[in-house]
Amino acid sequence: MSGMDFKEFHWMVSMINSIDAGLIVLNTDYVVESWNGFMFHHSNIDASDAKGKTIFEIFPNIDKPWLMRKIEAVKTIQNQSFITWEQKPYIFPFKNYRPITGTVEYMYQNVTILPLASLTGTIDQICLIVYDVTDMATNRQSLQKANEKIKELTKLANL
Amino acid sequence: MTIPILICDDSSFARKQMSRALPDNWDVSISYAENGEQAIEAIKAGLGDILFLDLNMPILDGYGTLEVIQAEDLPTLTIVVSGDIQPNAYKRVKSLGALDFIKKPTDKEKVKTLLMNYGVFCEEDCLENELLQDHAKELSDANTQTDKALITESGINLDPYQEVANVAMGRAGDLLARVLDVKVKLPIPKVSALAASELHMILKATDETSSISAVCQGYVGSGIAGEALILFYDSSINDLAKLMHYDCEITDAIEREMLVELSNLLIGAFLKGFADQLDLSFSQSHPELLGLHRNINELINSDVRSWQEIVAIEINYVIEDYNIECDLIVLITQDSLPILNNKLIYLLDEHTL
Numbered sequence A: 001m002s003g004m005d006f007k008e009f010h011w012m013v014s015m016i017n018s019i020d021a022g023l024i025v026l027n028t029d030y031v032v033e034s035w036n037g038f039m040f041h042h043s044n045i046d047a048s049d050a051k052g053k054t055i056f057e058i059f060p061n062i063d064k065p066w067l068m069r070k071i072e073a074v075k076t077i078q079n080q081s082f083i084t085w086e087q088k089p090y091i092f093p094f095k096n097y098r099p100i101t102g103t104v105e106y107m108y109q110n111v112t113i114l115p116l117a118s119l120t121g122t123i124d125q126i127c128l129i130v131y132d133v134t135d136m137a138t139n140r141q142s143l144q145k146a147n148e149k150i151k152e153l154t155k156l157a158n159l
Numbered sequence B: 001m002t003i004p005i006l007i008c009d010d011s012s013f014a015r016k017q018m019s020r021a022l023p024d025n026w027d028v029s030i031s032y033a034e035n036g037e038q039a040i041e042a043i044k045a046g047l048g049d050i051l052f053l054d055l056n057m058p059i060l061d062g063y064g065t066l067e068v069i070q071a072e073d074l075p076t077l078t079i080v081v082s083g084d085i086q087p088n089a090y091k092r093v094k095s096l097g098a099l100d101f102i103k104k105p106t107d108k109e110k111v112k113t114l115l116m117n118y119g120v121f122c123e124e125d126c127l128e129n130e131l132l133q134d135h136a137k138e139l140s141d142a143n144t145q146t147d148k149a150l151i152t153e154s155g156i157n158l159d160p161y162q163e164v165a166n167v168a169m170g171r172a173g174d175l176l177a178r179v180l181d182v183k184v185k186l187p188i189p190k191v192s193a194l195a196a197s198e199l200h201m202i203l204k205a206t207d208e209t210s211s212i213s214a215v216c217q218g219y220v221g222s223g224i225a226g227e228a229l230i231l232f233y234d235s236s237i238n239d240l241a242k243l244m245h246y247d248c249e250i251t252d253a254i255e256r257e258m259l260v261e262l263s264n265l266l267i268g269a270f271l272k273g274f275a276d277q278l279d280l281s282f283s284q285s286h287p288e289l290l291g292l293h294r295n296i297n298e299l300i301n302s303d304v305r306s307w308q309e310i311v312a313i314e315i316n317y318v319i320e321d322y323n324i325e326c327d328l329i330v331l332i333t334q335d336s337l338p339i340l341n342n343k344l345i346y347l348l349d350e351h352t353l
Helices: A006-018 A037-043 A064-077 A134-158 B012-021 B036-044 B062-072 B087-095 B108-117 B123-134 B136-145 B159-180 B196-208 B234-243 B252-277 B296-301 B334-351
Strands: A022-027 A032-035 A081-083 A109-117 A123-132 B003-008 B028-033 B050-053 B077-082 B100-103 B190-194 B212-221 B224-233 B288-290 B310-319 B324-332
Touching: A006 A037, A022 A037, A064 A081, A064 A109, A064 A123, A064 B159, A064 B252, A081 B252, B003 B012, B003 B036, B012 B028, B012 B108, B028 B036, B036 B050, B036 B062, B050 B062, B062 B077, B062 B087, B100 B108, B159 B190, B159 B252, B159 B310, B159 B334, B212 B252, B224 B234, B224 B252, B224 B334, B234 B252, B234 B324, B252 B288, B252 B324, B324 B334
Parallel strands: B003 B028, B003 B050, B050 B077, B077 B100
Antiparallel strands: A022 A032, A022 A123, A081 A109, A109 A123, B190 B310, B212 B224, B212 B288, B224 B324, B310 B324
């Protein structure tokens, strides 16, 4: 580990582990190679249990051909790709971060699929970044509902 | 897959000439070395799967370099590029493991033939080349039409933007063809300076005609920022479903899914090609479906920022055999233009020696 001493490695790992976004590294066979604290806390699956299993073994409800197609496209294009909550509310079945005062049961997610280039430039690993966008999604939806209601009410008022 | 290529020559003129002699739009990353020692280092760093090597150089010459490569069994294919190729020199470098010889000054056709003979440059790599050639004539026609340099009112020369956009689009077209397994018709990107009001008109059109859907995505990096917009004509939604292998009924959710997917591909492939040429990388925001949750008129009216002049690159993608048409518009903010101009001047300088 030239150029990076142990201390630096330690704080970098701590940072990755405690960042409030999910980080997963997959190899070309979709096997988990890295799994941060966010993923552990929300899924209750330890990094040591997750590593070595494919993402589809860990979450059997994920639409496998769908996600595979997205990941393969990222490898070809060699640029990041995005999945928004507007397409699918969530990919990973996590409960709402606020289990008591939250208005929806599940965590809405935005996911970024990132190609990780090796030293030789080939894409041997893929990183998934999972963002909790529950608040944004529910706010948008309630705003939309309110707007529709206003429209209806104006229609009635004009009669 | 990008092939790392190393050009080792003590003359900067020769290095540039060699890089220009490589096949057009070949997916390679080129590194340079000024002598054998630098070349050995670069090969060890994985920068030289293919090495174009000069023979006469200071510090460590071409013969010495070949000896090191052979002794240490370094992973590189060496092609010697030399001005004077005498039979004994030829024999000697061959015995030292060089693949072949190219005589200076390097000839584009010869380099291509040689690379193809050794299977380093293959048909698959030619795909985008072919696509580019398809419209190369079109392009040159257009160039003669707009003989004068494209210069905006505030004095920005749009020519370099056009060049970079052409190359980025060629690469994007190739990648799309591979991902979607179709032939993509490549038009000439239209580069223009745009006033805020004109952009409003484009966005307004997407709102007024309900038959257009739009996705936008922000990008930023190295002081360059902007947005990429995809305008999709809904009349082709059934064709898009066919292309993306959705056999089920097309619901709103599937429509959204396909739109985001298409924008991921079109915007991602183009921005990648654009950023690679300028040797920078962008952060991209999550794509936003315009007009789905927000009224576009509201979006425009609420915007008090006055863009004075933005550069827009417009590309009209048509996918052959499918009735699919969509526009990609890459907008570059005014703030970014001075920085981008500097990069472009540097880039063009490299290409034109």
